[in-house]
Amino acid sequence: xxxxxxxxxxxxxxxxxDLEGVRRRLLEKYPPKVARKRDKQIVVNRVGEDxxxxxxxxxxxxxxxxxxxxxxxxxxxxxxxxxxxxxxxNITHGPVGCGFYSWLTRRNQTDPDSSPDGHNFMTYxxxxxxQDEEIIFGGEKKLRLAIQEAYDNFKPKAIAxxxxxxxxxxxxxxxxxxxxxxxxxxxxxxxxSCEGYKGVSQSAGHHIANNGIFTHVVGTDDAVPEGxxxxxxxxxxxxxxxxxxxxxxFEACGLTLVATYSGNSSIEHxxxxxxxxxxxxxxxxxxxxxxxxxxxxxxxPWIKVNFIGAAAxxxxxxxxxxxxxxxxxxxxxxxxxxAELPAVEAEAAAVRPRTEGKRAMLFVGGSRAHHYxxxxxxxxxxxLSAGYEFAHRDDYEGRRVLPDIKVDADSRNIxxxxxxxxxxxxxxxxxxxxxETLAAKGVDFADYAGMMPEMPAGALVIDDISxxxxxxxxxxxxxDIFCAGxxxxxxxxKHGIPLKQLHSYDYGGPYAGFKGxxxxxxxxxxxxxxxxxxxxxxxxxxxxxxxAKYAFE
Ligand code: CFM
Numbered sequence: 194x195x196x197x198x199x200x201x202x203x204x205x206x207x208x209x210x211d212l213e214g215v216r217r218r219l220l221e222k223y224p225p226k227v228a229r230k231r232d233k234q235i236v237v238n239r240v241g242e243d244x245x246x247x248x249x250x251x252x253x254x255x256x257x258x259x260x261x262x263x264x265x266x267x268x269x270x271x272x273x274x275x276x277x278x279x280x281x282x283n284i285t286h287g288p289v290g291c292g293f294y295s296w297l298t299r300r301n302q303t304d305p306d307s308s309p310d311g312h313n314f315m316t317y318x319x320x321x322x323x324q325d326e327e328i329i330f331g332g333e334k335k336l337r338l339a340i341q342e343a344y345d346n347f348k349p350k351a352i353a354x355x356x357x358x359x360x361x362x363x364x365x366x367x368x369x370x371x372x373x374x375x376x377x378x379x380x381x382x383x384x385x386s387c388e389g390y391k392g393v394s395q396s397a398g399h400h401i402a403n404n405g406i407f408t409h410v411v412g413t414d415d416a417v418p419e420g421x422x423x424x425x426x427x428x429x430x431x432x433x434x435x436x437x438x439x440x441x442x443f444e445a446c447g448l449t450l451v452a453t454y455s456g457n458s459s460i461e462h463x464x465x466x467x468x469x470x471x472x473x474x475x476x477x478x479x480x481x482x483x484x485x486x487x488x489x490x491x492x493x494p495w496i497k498v499n500f501i502g503a504a505a506x507x508x509x510x511x512x513x514x515x516x517x518x519x520x521x522x523x524x525x526x527x528x529x530x531x532a533e534l535p536a537v538e539a540e541a542a543a544v545r546p547r548t549e550g551k552r553a554m555l556f557v558g559g560s561r562a563h564h565y566x567x568x569x570x571x572x573x574x575x576x577l578s579a580g581y582e583f584a585h586r587d588d589y590e591g592r593r594v595l596p597d598i599k600v601d602a603d604s605r606n607i608x609x610x611x612x613x614x615x616x617x618x619x620x621x622x623x624x625x626x627x628x629e630t631l632a633a634k635g636v637d638f639a640d641y642a643g644m645m646p647e648m649p650a651g652a653l654v655i656d657d658i659s660x661x662x663x664x665x666x667x668x669x670x671x672x673d674i675f676c677a678g679x680x681x682x683x684x685x686x687k688h689g690i691p692l693k694q695l696h697s698y699d700y701g702g703p704y705a706g707f708k709g710x711x712x713x714x715x716x717x718x719x720x721x722x723x724x725x726x727x728x729x730x731x732x733x734x735x736x737x738x739x740x741a742k743y744a745f746e
Contacts (some may be wrong), residue, residue, distance in 0.1 A: 205237060207577060208552075208670060212237045215653065215669060219662045221262045226568060227256050234656040235441050238648050244591070246645035246650040251656040252585040254603065259475045260660040262556065262680060269398025270387035271295055274406075277430050278458045279303040280312035281456075282349045285320040285497045286336050286367055287357025291389070292320030300697050302431050303457050312349065312459075315742075319343060323359060333363050340374045340382060351381040351460050361388035381460070383409040393603050394583035394657075396478065396559065400607045403482035406454075406463055407610065413488065414619070420449025422517050423469040427484055427495070428476030428560070431456025433702020436704035438709050445529045447522060454480050467491040470622055471516055473498045473509070477641045478559030478581075488639070489612045492621035494628075497641045502567030503537040503710040515634045515700060527534050533707035541571055544718045548681050549573035551673035551721045554666060556658045557695045559584040563644035565676065565695055568704070568713050574721075577670055579648065589654065591643030647728035660684065673721045687731040691720040 199616050205212050216235050220228040233250035255261040264272070267287075272295040285292035296318040299538055321339045323332050333525035340352055352374070367384035375382040385435055387401045424443070429436055436456030443450050451469040452462035472484045472495035484495040496516065498509035507530045514526040551574045555562040562579045569576055586594050623631070628638055645654060655662060663681065666672075667688050675685045678696045685692040693699065693716070701716050703709040 198365065198587070199385040202651055204651070207653065209412065210669065212651070214654060218669065219655075221623050222661065223712075227259070230256060230689060231659075231662075235662075237649045238652045240648075240653050242643065244593075244646045246590050246643070248594075249589045249645070249654055249656050250588060251589060252393060252396060252580070252583065252604065253601070253657075255657055261657055262678060263391035263393075263657065264395040264582075265354060266395060266401065267291060267357050267387045267389040268295060268396040268406075269395025269479070270385050270402040271398070272297055273395065273400035273430065274399055275353060275355075275385075277301045277303065277315075277455045278460060278463075279305055279315050280308060280350060280459050280461075282314050282317075282319055282343045282347060282352045282378075284336075284343060284354050285357060286332060286338055286339075286354050286365070287320065287323050288359065289320050289322045291357040292318050292322075302434055304437070307457075308459050309462075312347075312503050313615060314347060314349065316603040322618050323357075328359055328363060331363060332360065333367075333370050335721060336367065336370050340370070340378075343718050344374075344378050344380070349380065351410075352378075354382070354384040356384070356388050358389040361386070361390070361416070368683060371668070381409060381413075392607055395606050396583040396612065399479040400482055402708050403480060403486070404608060404610050407483055407486045407612075410460060410463045411483070412464070412467045412491070412615070414461065415425055415468065416465055417468045418465065420451075422447065422513075422519070423449045423451050423471075423521055424513065425451050425466045425469045425472045425493075426453045426456075426471065427472055427474045428478075428480035428497075429453050429456045429500075429705075430476075432696070433698035433704060435500070435703045435705035435709060438703040440642050441708075442500075442506070442510070442529065442533075442706050446514075446526050448513065454507070467493060469493060470512070471496065473513065474641070475500065476560040478557075481641075485638050485639075486610060486612045490615050490619065492614070492619050494622055494638045496636060496638055499564050499567065499619075500705045501564035501709075502571060503534060503541075503707055504571065505564070505567045506706050506710070507534065508546065512636050515636050516631060523548075537707050540714050544714045545573050547718055547722050548714075549713070550575070552577045552670070553674045553676060554670070554672045555579040555676040555695070556582070556655070556663070557676060557678070558582050561695045562676075563588070563647070565704075566644075566648065568710060569717075572714060572717060573708065574603045574673075574717075576652060576670055578653040578655060578659050578666060581644075582657060584644075584656070587641065587643060589643050589645050589656070591646055592639075592641050607727055622682060649721070654715075655691065664688070685727070686726075689726045689729045689731070691723065691726055693720060 236247045236249050237329050301315050305311050321335050356367050371382045371384040386407045387398045391397045452466035474497050487493045499505040510526045514523040553569050553574050553576050559581050566576045586598050645706050675690050676693045676695045682692045704713040
């Protein structure tokens with residue numbers, strides 16, 4: 194990785210500030226019990242010789258009253274994992290707002306022309322629009338009608354149903370309705386019990402989505418696509434067109450992409466994805482479950498890749514070539530890298546004098562706070578502090594800590610599927626000896642090193658950061674750019690700091706792959722060097738006190 198091993202400050206000091214003091218400042222306003230909990234989620238990074246890092250408490254409930262960046266279980270299941278699939282009719286069983294706000298029309302890009310039937314239902318928002326009557330008397334009847342109506346109008350190959358909070362509270366059996374309608378209509382109809390309140394964040398929804406796709410779709414079509422080097426890309430959701438850029442690169446390299454979970458995807462891709470030769474994982478947090486279940490059932494191995502950052506893209510392509518061990522493929526991959534890198538490097542060199550030494554903070558989701566550090570490093574920028582909204586310890590500290598993770602009641606509530614090797618279709622792609630040879634070439638199967646071992650020692654890692662802590666960090670460090678989402682954007686801009694959304698990319702992107710890196714360099718250059726932020730005065734800087742009067746005595 195291109196990131197420097199350590200900041201030049203003395204141990205425990207960042208930009209002249211004693212980090213223990215900084216931690217105290219973040220916690221001092223909290224009641225003692227809250228401070229004790231948050232204390233375990235705010236950690237100064239240190240990387241041991243063996244790559245070990247400090248423990249970060251994560252994937253635990255947010256303290257009520259703290260303003261968190263997190264979303265809900267339904268958002269993780271319907272919005273994130275299933276949202277980008279163009280030809281499944283996704284019906285939100287619940288009040289209209291849940292469906293509307295997870296419609297994500299700007300976020301979910303797809304190319305319907307690449308499907309022979311041209312099905313694309315992402316431009317529609319399907320919901321049962323639950324009313325008082327259904328909350329009192331049950332919503333199964335309305336759900337049945339909605340499935341029928343969707344079928345009559347669109348004749349889709351599949352219909353998925355997503356439960357929102359009230360569905361769980363009133364006890365509608367969405368799975369029974371789906372089974373009944375599947376039989377009646379003769380198409381795949383399947384439900385997800387992803388009520389918003391389940392688990393502690395959207396991470397629970399990822400797991401539920403993975404279980405549902407794996408149970409109802411993966412392996413339902415054994416037709417093997419043509420191509421010598423067949424791969425699946427897992428945990429890539431085509432934000433800002435990222436998947437289009439990655440697909441372009443794969444095609445140039447001669448790799449056959451069987452399925453992406455789930456950017457620019459079709460249900461047919463998932464159905465035959467078990468026929469691929471290798472699974473690549475981008476976002477480990479959201480999709481590791483599918484990768485592991487596919488390995489157990491079909492013998493399909495997985496490796497971690499990253500296409501955010503030009504160097505990371507080249508490295509990932511070389512890993513794939515090493516796995517297939519084919520001279521013609523390696524040659525093609527090298528030719529693609531050689532053809533693409535000069536333009537990227539030229540842009541980095543042009544921008545770098547203006548970005549070198551600038552400082553970023555990244556608080557995003559469950560994988561991007563790690564991946565985007567690559568791009569900032571390519572600009573000569575340093576990441577002062579980073580954290581995830583909802584990641585688990587393995588995403589911070591690496592999968593080496595998996596055996597040490599305590600499974601609490603909230604996690605136990607999410608079903609772990611029992612998966613066994615398929616009696617006919619289990620086909621291990623690599624034996625132990627070959628795995629060892631490949632490991633020597635840097636192709637590590639079923640491994641993710643985590644964010645912290647690749648972050649400089651002395652950076653501050655904060656899990657599930659609150660708005661209070663965000664404001665303190667900004668006041669203390671005045672970073673040159675802050676990366677988060679729409680909920681944070683305007684609060685941070687009012688502090689005079691540019692905010693780059695790394696969820697939806699603020700209409701920008703793609704940022705993945707080679708062309709994406711160029712886009713990102715240009716965008717960050719514009720943002721960190723814009724003078725407009727210096728002219729801003731937040732309302733509270735001019736008028737620091739809010740006064741109020743009781744309306745009656
Ligand atoms: Fe994975 Fe994602 Fe992310 Fe995520 Fe997300 Fe996302 Fe994200 Mo927003 S699946 S963990 S739940 S990379 S929606 S496409 S950008 S928080 S860092």
